[in-house]
Amino acid sequence: MTSLTARAEAILTQAKKLDAFLEGHGLPYPSFDVDPLDGLPAEMQDLRSSLANASNDLRKLMRGAVMQTIDVAMSWTDAVPLQVIYHYKLASAVPLEGDASYDEISKFSGLEPNLCRRFIRASIGSNIFDEDVKTGRVFHTASSRALVTDKQLYDAVGFQLEEVAPAALKISKCWDTFGQDVAEQTKSAFSLENSTDLAIYDLFAVELERGRRFGSAMGFYTRGDSWDMRHLTAAYDWKASDFDYPGSLMVDVGGGHGQISYFLARETKHLKFLVQDLPKVVEVAKNQVPEDLKDRVEFAAHSFFERQPERDRAPVAFFLRFITHNWSDKYCIKILQALRSAMQPGSRILIYEYILENGPVKDLSTRYGFQADIIMCALYNALERRRVDFERLLEEADSRFELSAVRRPPGNTQICIVEIKWRG
């Protein structure tokens, strides 16, 4: 058993190190008004995460077993005021470096003054906005200010609170309605919430503003360090002589606009890339290939549920980034089976996405994969997988597939490369 004093001392030791770094670099201490931490170097980010995890544990312990559970059950009372702030653009109603009365916020936003006051005051408890107790005027904190200055953050908040959260509250209803083994994207909690039998991408293709917000929110989620492409090169030897040689080809399955292929083409010497995606995506992407990569990267319309076209020589690899986590096992098996005819001994499938730990994860800094798992469930009837889940998929798809390695980039504990070989 760890004493409270020992916990607090561990926090103190870490806080002193972080303070020393900030002081040594002339940076302000973190406050609700100024956040100097995002720009810190990697080793300080590790320290910061460790301090956040330790203090979060202490906070939960001090809330106590019952209140900690009630806090979770009532977390919607933090989320809903933020949704109102998002919906009525209340953050933009307050000057970045000044203040505003509730009447002024009301005039700007069209939300009735008493509602502005109630929902902003509820959010002040989450340090989103603050209020001068003497004048009753509202001013920004670093969090509410970022809602104005960071468009991708704003869209990510809107996407979570207006798309994902309402859908996620229908997960149990989805299972009651369609069964717990429901595998279709068109019968998801998201489809129930939206009274549609369209999958999310198809709905967003016609509801353009929602589609734009989704794209912008993804921009927010993918700008974190765990998405940095350097992890790709740290986790795999793309320049190996059995990979990057004259005439070798990698197929980027569902490769979107080709960002990964462009990056890897610049990291390798000979390897060529074929980016496959749906016709409407390829139509746009094929005209945007950078001049220096025109002889290395090509695009072709191809559904990943269809057999690969015949080729004289098998590709060295099929690369799938953030594809399988959007699909239930039933469809992932189809995707894998469609690659079989193009595999030869030595060719491989590389799947790059969150690989969940086999056991539970409690740290704030590493639990995102488990949260993403619930999002996949709500939106697609899909999941984030563990190594054993991939092993099961491969066994069901074809026993000639062999999971040869899970390559975890150093320092990036969540997004990994699953390497699959073909026994032939």
Ligand SMILES: C[S@@+](CC[C@H](N)C(=O)[O-])C[C@H]1O[C@@H](n2cnc3c(N)ncnc32)[C@H](O)[C@@H]1O
């Ligand atoms: C989550 S995005 C990942 C894009 C890309 N791999 C990346 O990581 O940036 C999923 C991609 O799958 C594509 N997609 C969806 N259904 C497809 C299908 N049946 N065949 C091929 N691509 C498909 C989408 O158009 C989209 O580009």
